[in-house]
Amino acid sequence: MPDLRAVESNALSQTNFSTLDWIIVAGYLAVSVVIGLMVRRYASSMKNYITAGRGLGTWLGIATMTGTELGLVTVMYSAEKGYKGGFAAFHIAILAGAVTLLVGLTGFIVASLRREKVLTIPEFYEKRFGRRTRILGGIVLAFGGILNMGLFLKVGSEFIVGVTGMSADSAALQWVMTTLLALVLFYTVLGGMISVVITDYIQFVVLSFGLLLTVLIAIFTLGWDHIFATVQDRLGPSGFDPLASGGQFGVEYVSWMALLGLVGCAIWPTAVARALAMESPQAVKRQYIWSSISFTIRFLLPYVLGICAFVYVATEAADLQNLFPVNAEEMSDPSKGSKVRYAMPIFLGKILPIGILGLISAAMIAAFMSTHDSYLLTWSSVLTQDVVAPLRRQELSNRARIWLTRAFIILIGIFLWLWGVIYPVGEDLWDYMAITGAIYFTGAIPVLIGGLYWKRASSTGAFWSLVVGTSAVLGLAPLRKIVGGFILRLIDHAPALATEKGYDEAALAMLTGERVGLFCIAMTMIVFVVGSLLFPDREPTAAISEES
Numbered sequence: 188m189p190d191l192r193a194v195e196s197n198a199l200s201q202t203n204f205s206t207l208d209w210i211i212v213a214g215y216l217a218v219s220v221v222i223g224l225m226v227r228r229y230a231s232s233m234k235n236y237i238t239a240g241r242g243l244g245t246w247l248g249i250a251t252m253t254g255t256e257l258g259l260v261t262v263m264y265s266a267e268k269g270y271k272g273g274f275a276a277f278h279i280a281i282l283a284g285a286v287t288l289l290v291g292l293t294g295f296i297v298a299s300l301r302r303e304k305v306l307t308i309p310e311f312y313e314k315r316f317g318r319r320t321r322i323l324g325g326i327v328l329a330f331g332g333i334l335n336m337g338l339f340l341k342v343g344s345e346f347i348v349g350v351t352g353m354s355a356d357s358a359a360l361q362w363v364m365t366t367l368l369a370l371v372l373f374y375t376v377l378g379g380m381i382s383v384v385i386t387d388y389i390q391f392v393v394l395s396f397g398l399l400l401t402v403l404i405a406i407f408t409l410g411w412d413h414i415f416a417t418v419q420d421r422l423g424p425s426g427f428d429p430l431a432s433g434g435q436f437g438v439e440y441v442s443w444m445a446l447l448g449l450v451g452c453a454i455w456p457t458a459v460a461r462a463l464a465m466e467s468p469q470a471v472k473r474q475y476i477w478s479s480i481s482f483t484i485r486f487l488l489p490y491v492l493g494i495c496a497f498v499y500v501a502t503e504a505a506d507l508q509n510l511f512p513v514n515a516e517e518m519s520d521p522s523k524g525s526k527v528r529y530a531m532p533i534f535l536g537k538i539l540p541i542g543i544l545g546l547i548s549a550a551m552i553a554a555f556m557s558t559h560d561s562y563l564l565t566w567s568s569v570l571t572q573d574v575v576a577p578l579r580r581q582e583l584s585n586r587a588r589i590w591l592t593r594a595f596i597i598l599i600g601i602f603l604w605l606w607g608v609i610y611p612v613g614e615d616l617w618d619y620m621a622i623t624g625a626i627y628f629t630g631a632i633p634v635l636i637g638g639l640y641w642k643r644a645s646s647t648g649a650f651w652s653l654v655v656g657t658s659a660v661l662g663l664a665p666l667r668k669i670v671g672g673f674i675l676r677l678i679d680h681a682p683a684l685a686t687e688k689g690y691d692e693a694a695l696a697m698l699t700g701e702r703v704g705l706f707c708i709a710m711t712m713i714v715f716v717v718g719s720l721l722f723p724d725r726e727p728t729a730a731i732s733e734e735s
Contacts, residue, residue: 202350202351202352202533202536202537202544203536203537203539203540203541203544204350204351204352204536204541204544204545204548205541205544205545207541207542207545208541208542208544208545208548209545210545211542211545211546211548211549212545212548212549212552214549215393215549215552215553216370216552258339258554258555258558258559259339259342259343259346259551259552259554259555259558260336260338260339260342260343260555260558260616260620261485261486261489261554261558262346262398262489262492262531262551262554263342263343263345263346263489263528263531263616264342264528264615264616264617264620265485265486265489265490265493265617266489266490266492266493266496266528266530266531267493267527267528267531267615267616267617268435268490268493268615268617269489269490269491269492269493269494269496269497270493270494270496270497270511270527270530270531271435271493271497271512271518271527271615272422272425272426272429272434272435272436273418273422273425273426273427273494273497274418274426274427274490274494275425275426275427275428275429275431275434275435275436276429276435276436276490276493277486277487277490278429278436278441278444279444279447279486280482280483280484280485280486280487280490281483282441282444282445282447282448283444283447283448283451283452283482283483283486284448284479284480284482284483285448285479286445286448286449286451286452286453287448287451287452287475287478287479287482287483288475288476288479290449290452290453290475291472291473291474291475291476291477291478291479292472292476294468294471294472295453296453296454296459296635296636296639297452297453297459297462297471297475298462298468298471298472299468299639300459300462300463300635300639301462301463301465301467301468301471302468305463306463306568306572307325307456307460307463307568307569307572307573308324308328308456308459308569308631308635309321309322309324309325309328309569309572309573310572310573311635311638312324312573312634312638312649313577315638315644315649316634316638316644316645316646316649316650316724317646318577319646319650320634320646320649320650320653321573321577322573322574322577322578323650323653323654324573324630324631324634324653325569325570325572325573325574325577326574327626327627327630327653327656327657328456328566328569328573328627328631329566329569329570329574330626330627330657331623331624331625331626331627331628331657331659332456332562332565332566332569332624332627333566333599333602333603334606334623334626334660335620335623335624335626335627336558336559336562336566336603337602337603337606337607337610337623338606338607338610338612338616338619338620339555339558339559339562339603340364340367340368340559340603340604340607341360341364341607341608342528342616343367343552343555343559344360344363344364344367344607345360345528345529345532346531346532346551346555347363347367347532347548347552348360348363348529348532349529349531349532349533349536350532350533350535350536350544350548350551351536351548352536361608364604364607364608365604367552367555367556367559368600368603368604370556371555371556371559371560371563371600372563372596372597372600393549393550393553394550394551394553394554396550397546397547397549397550397551397553398488398489398550398554399488400543400546400547401492401535401539401547401550402488402491402492402495404538404539404543405491405492405495405534405535405538406491406495408495408499408538409495409498409499409503413498413502414494414495414498417497417498417501417502418494418497418498421497421501421513421514421515422434422514422515423515425515426515429441433515434515435518439699439701439702439705440699440701442701442705443621443701443704443705446704446705446708447621447624449632450624450628450632451482452475452478452482454628454631454632454635455624455628456565456566456569456627457561457562457565460561460564460565461474462474462475489531492531492534492535493530493531495534496530496531496533496534497513497530499534499537499538500513500530500534501513501514504537507530507533510526510529511526511527511529511530512527528616535547563596563599563600564592564596566595566599567592567593567595567596567599568592570592570595571583571588571591571592571595572588575591576588611665612664613663613664613665613668614663614664614700618700618701619663619664621700621701621704622659622660622662622663622700622703622704623660623663625656625659625662625703625704625707625708626656626657626659626660627656628656629655629656629659629704629707629708629710629711630652630653630654630655630656630657630711631653631656632708632711632712633648633649633652633711633712633715633716634649634652634653634715637649637715637716637719641719643719643720643723644715644719645718645719645722645723645724646724647718647719647721647722647724648714648715648716648717648718648719648720648722649715649718649719650718651714651715651718652711652712652714652715652718655707655710655711655714656707656711658707658710659703659704659707661703662700662703662704662707663700664700667698667699667700667703670698671697671698674697674698
């Protein structure tokens with residue numbers, strides 16, 4: 188019998204990636220390094236370093252926000268959802284776009300924050316609720332945010348390994364992770380937000396054309412009729428209806444996605460950072476109205492790539508069918524479902540011609556960098572501005588703040604490398620990101636909304652809301668197995684459930700990530716309201732929105 192590992196390795200290594208493609212990718216990376224060197228002299232103050240001097244106009248703001256939010260990790264986790272959920276995954280994109288449009292029309296949260304001229308969200312916490320809340324908010328934000336991007340580096344490297352045909356079982360993944368991390372750290376540390384904005388604009392242009400071209404080639408290669416027929420045949424109604432029984436989603440999941448639509452545009456710090464860097468609150472509204480289109484497309488196009496990868500594997504790649512699931516029943520098989528992230532890049536490596544493959548890979552690496560630079564800068568500046576600086580008795584100079592932020596960028600980068608190597612991914616990438624983000628946003632939602640729009644919101648309610656919100660960490664798969672297993676033991680029929688489904692599977696099915704997230708949201712809202720009513724501030728601060 189042939190060696191199964193050798194068969195798998197041969198199937199994965201069959202790609203069109205050539206020397207010309209490597210040259211194209213290397214040329215793009217060189218341009219990014221040059222940009223970092225050129226803009227270094229403009230990052231002379233903390234304001235310029237983390238907000239680009241608040242000089243972003245509407246169109247540049249749209250481009251840089253889209254460049255940040257449409258990262259390679261977005262393409263990868265969206266393709267994974269498209270592969271597993273089919274066209275039913277489109278509901279996530281539609282909800283994200285609709286909520287972003289609503290925020291743009293109303294200016295909900297983001298316009299009021301821009302009027303306050305704060306540099307970070309925790310800085311608003313201090314203006315409204317005091318320094319103690321700011322420091323705690325900064326710690327929680329940084330903790331959740333850094334965990335949230337903990338797999339970005341690994342997943343971006345998985346794309347390169349898959350599309351180029353490298354061996355996933357060798358040290359190639361770690362070498363790619365190291366190279367990409369060094370590149371991103373280099374120009375982010377040097378140029379700060381100025382470097383980020385300039386590279387994001389270039390990456391927005393490159394990625395927009397590259398991603399659209401890739402989708403058109405994928406559809407042309409397979410054919411729309413063939414794509415729809417295969418999804419219908421292999422996934423059934425659950426491939427089109429997110430509420431269909433037995434599918435990947437359901438009512439709880441759709442509700443969770445609607446909430447994440449608000450979080451992604453109005454609560455999440457990397458998106459809010461663009462609002463705070465805009466030239467005026469009116470420009471913020473225009474930015475969000477137009478960005479609602481790009482926020483929808485950033486999900487839809489990768490979903491299509493994931494669906495196309497599923498159709499290709501299921502109908503045209505017999506050598507890959509032992510590696511990846513090809514019907515609804517196999518999606519929950521750990522031996523196949525956990526490998527789905529490699530399906531899309533392998534699919535592209537097999538269908539894209541030489542030269543085009545290099546251009547598309549450069550576009551995807553552009554997406555990788557446009558997310559990493561912004562996230563690294565956001566979390567490091569929060570640690571500097573909202574944790575270290577408020578704890579010091581002496582004022583930190585601009586020079587000290589910039590160097591401290593740069594040091595945090597490097598430390599976070601090292602953590603990303605280590606976390607990517609050691610964390611056992613037990614859930615879809617998108618679900619991992621939703622739960623780690625919830626560590627921050629479950630507490631931030633009541634604090635921001637209450638602080639902006641409710642006179643009686645108090646510092647006690649805000650403080651404990653942030654504390655309770657950190658319990659969302661229990662939604663991570665390894666912790667859900669432990670907590671879910673404990674709950675199973677309290678149920679009379681736990682042994683039967685564990686025998687029927689497997690103990691870990693039964694625990695995860697009962698305690699889903701979206702269930703944990705929705706429960707934590709409800710708890711933080713209750714804690715915030717009750718804490719504010721029972722423990723009002725002695726000198727209440729007027730709601731910010733009424734002062735504006």
